[in-house]
Amino acid sequence: MPSDLKLAIWDIDGTIVDSRQVIQRAMARAFERAGLPPIEYDRTRTIVGLELTEAIMRLAPPDYPAERIPHLATYYKEAFVEQRAETGFQEKLYEGARETIERLAGEGWLLGVATGKARRGLDIVFGHHDLHRYFDTFQTVDGGAGKPHPRMVLDAMKETGTDPHQAVMIGDTSFDMEMGRNAGVHTLGVSWGFHTEDEIRGGGAHDVHHDFDALNRALDVFGRGVEESAA
Template structure:
């Protein structure tokens, strides 16, 4: 949890303290919910390599990136089911998902393994925290995998709520976004979903939040737009401007270093 904010306060007391300033002016909470793979970390190569290994172990002859990228963000068994032959069957799909997990763990132990942060992401996270945004994650990763990435890059401190597929339905079901809203006491109208795939945009739309697509990950800009993104951004400068505009639209624009 970011600086232990939500861990140290009763949720109701925290919401009340944030929503009412000394002058009595209401200050709505703002929540930015982030996807991880393809949005915060560049995991394109490692995901493709793991998927290709898994398909080869299953006797399917490997798989290319243009197919793999289409399913990133989905719950793993659903993802491999979409990629496997139509007659593959549910039991073999579970086995294929297991092969993928094994391949990913193997990669982590290999020299040169890397899931780098995208350039600019840390600056944006720090700026949003300084401006009083609450921060969340909604990812197709399991919690164990998310924790490994966040511990490696020292990212836990920025976030107030972490939603993974361990807790129930994955994207594009709105469950993770709705859970993040509930945990932080934020209204849907005051939240944004940031992601690189159509699944992120559909999940955000299904939950009634604003959706900001980014074009540097797995899906193309057209695929993100077709899924309902309110806007799509090519770099963090553009994303920062969109977040500032959203903050202004809910009446909570903040200057650098000022708590909202």
């Protein structure tokens, strides 16, 4: 394998796609159907990126019966599907996301996804925005352990033939940063999604960026470092 390979592994929700309102509405509807008190966005945002059952367990009241957790997760899935069928439904790409993805692919980067979504959800979002063609590896919770376990990053590197020093994890939550750190790769946080800058840094981000221009500059620096180490 070439020694100058570069792999950018992307989170989806809150990093590429602005799904904040969609996720909050689905969680609010799920809690309502379960007869639970309303859930506030500032609680919902803290669990985005985790595998759904674990996320629901963190959000449910302490006395909520454990055997009801799968039902609450089902309510969430149903609410998400309902939203997709509603007139005017959108999960917009963040401004600059497509341009950055296209640029990296055009420059020979390998691109990967590591998401708390199931593969079906990934395919719906990427199909809507015609993004599959840019990516080389797709890691979802269907394949095993979710964030912050390093499994998805390790599998992405294995599939693309890259080593940790050639890979960078890009995401908007502390779970993304922990996952990347646990896999031994560089971690770049973005502040336009679900977690705050302090939370992202607390997860071990090497740096946090506030727009795609800054993220692009950081990726260029990382890429040059990989190329120089291979020279």
